[in-house]
Amino acid sequence: MLGALIIVFREVIEAGLIVGIVLAATRGVAGRGRFVAYGVIAGIVGACLVAAFAGTISRAFEGSGQELFNATVLGIAVVMLMWHNAWMARHGREIAADMRRLGDDVSAGHRSLAALAIVVGLAVLREGSEVVLFLYGILMAGTSVTATVAGSVLGIAAGAAFSALTYFGLLAIPTRYVFTATSWLIALLAAGMAAQAVQYVNAAGYWLMLGETAWDTSWLLSEQSLIGRLLHTLIGYMEQPTELQIVVYLATLAVMAILMRVARPAPREKRAAA
Amino acid sequence: MRMSLPLLALAAGLALGAPMTAAADDDDAIIITIKDHKFVPPEVKVPANKRLIVTVVNDDPTPEEFESKSLRVEKVIGGKSQGAVRIGPLKPGRYGFFGEFHEATAQGAVIAE
Numbered sequence: 001m002l003g004a005l006i007i008v009f010r011e012v013i014e015a016g017l018i019v020g021i022v023l024a025a026t027r028g029v030a031g032r033g034r035f036v037a038y039g040v041i042a043g044i045v046g047a048c049l050v051a052a053f054a055g056t057i058s059r060a061f062e063g064s065g066q067e068l069f070n071a072t073v074l075g076i077a078v079v080m081l082m083w084h085n086a087w088m089a090r091h092g093r094e095i096a097a098d099m100r101r102l103g104d105d106v107s108a109g110h111r112s113l114a115a116l117a118i119v120v121g122l123a124v125l126r127e128g129s130e131v132v133l134f135l136y137g138i139l140m141a142g143t144s145v146t147a148t149v150a151g152s153v154l155g156i157a158a159g160a161a162f163s164a165l166t167y168f169g170l171l172a173i174p175t176r177y178v179f180t181a182t183s184w185l186i187a188l189l190a191a192g193m194a195a196q197a198v199q200y201v202n203a204a205g206y207w208l209m210l211g212e213t214a215w216d217t218s219w220l221l222s223e224q225s226l227i228g229r230l231l232h233t234l235i236g237y238m239e240q241p242t243e244l245q246i247v248v249y250l251a252t253l254a255v256m257a258i259l260m261r262v263a264r265p266a267p268r269e270k271r272a273a274a
Numbered sequence: 275m276r277m278s279l280p281l282l283a284l285a286a287g288l289a290l291g292a293p294m295t296a297a298a299d300d301d302d303a304i305i306i307t308i309k310d311h312k313f314v315p316p317e318v319k320v321p322a323n324k325r326l327i328v329t330v331v332n333d334d335p336t337p338e339e340f341e342s343k344s345l346r347v348e349k350v351i352g353g354k355s356q357g358a359v360r361i362g363p364l365k366p367g368r369y370g371f372f373g374e375f376h377e378a379t380a381q382g383a384v385i386a387e
Contacts, residue, residue, distance in 0.1 A: 007374075007375070054337070054350055054352055055352045055355060058350070058351075058352065058355070058357055063357060063358045064358075066349060066350060066357070067349070130339065130350070130374075133337045133339075133350060133352075133375075134337070134339075134374075134375045136336075136337065137336030137337050137338075137353070137375055138336070138375075140335060140336050140353070141335075141336050199346050202346075202360075203346070203347060203349075203359070203360055204360075205360055208325070211363065213365075216344075218343065218344070222343075223343045224343065238343075238346075239343055239344075240343060240344055240346065242346070
């Protein structure tokens with residue numbers, strides 16, 4: 001039971017942190033609950049499919065299918081997060097000032113929500129497929145079904161509680177700062193995902209440049225500790241990143257900053273609206 | 275390459291243990307087998323400063339996730355299946371790895387020299 005609890009908890013908080021950030025980032029946008037719920041459900045269905053076809057995926061592309069699949073999933077999530085942040089740079093202030101003013105732009109709001117729902121779905125898919133494979137394994141090994149289910153349910157509950165803490169913690173930030181805070185969190189989340197994606201590409205046998213370990217902070221904070229894991233998910237903490245991962249991390253942040261700057265409405269426009 | 279006695283025994287064990295899975299065209303074929311949620315052999319010596327392909331053979335019926343922070347690897351290996359993991363070039367040293375689904379028993383290391 002403990003094994004199921006630990007693994008399920010671990011994976012649920014990883015996906016849950018992302019759900020918490022997305023919910024906080026979309027505060028005030030109509031229909032966000034529905035979109036996030038669709039994302040979670042699609043993610044769970046996807047996780048089962050990925051787990052069921054794990055062998056096929058692995059064998060694809062001369063045995064590099066799993067790595068390329070993970071890199072693609074992370075890459076799509078990065079693009080969606082960039083889109084959302086650019087959209088938010090344009091509309092965040094209006095939402096914070098007055099939700100109703102967004103009325104004529106509901107469809108654009110839904111496009112951004114769809115982008116974030118995809119991010120949620122992909123996060124659940126990635127972490128969920130590990131849970132499914134793990135649970136399948138321990139059930140197959142003859143662990144009692146009751147104990148496994150009990151452990152999983154406790155793991156999900158604990159993970160969900162932790163995610164709720166993230167969400168309410170972010171909500172405690174005053175309204176006028178919350179979008180700035182969540183935009184930063186999303187930028188760091190995207191940079192971390194991009195750095196992970198590039199390592200999967202490397203593991204698949206491509207992009208072999210700058211493969212040296214840039215530094216080793218495992219003595220300071222192990223990536224296997226709870227805080228290490230949380231920071232890995234949140235900001236892409238890696239105890240031994242390669243130089244390429246650092247470059248990609250910084251490049252993602254730079255692209256994100258440029259996109260947000262370009263998308264931001266001209267200051268005069270806002271003055272006039274207020 | 276100097277072959278120590280334990281290493282010879284290890285190589286022999288590997289040859290006997292998994293004759294069908296070795297990549298015969300490569301002198302540096304490295305095979306790690308998962309059996310009863312443990313790695314066999316638990317420690318593998320590999321040449322430093324070279325890009326390597328490690329074949330992880332899962333002899334258990336259950337899936338395992340082969341993972342290492344220092345090797346920057348995370349790969350699910352299905353039950354009764356195998357997968358290739360690309361690592362390196364490694365500086366001389368010890369690089370731990372583990373099976374995420376059975377962390378209590380599945381612990382191993384690659385020693386680059």
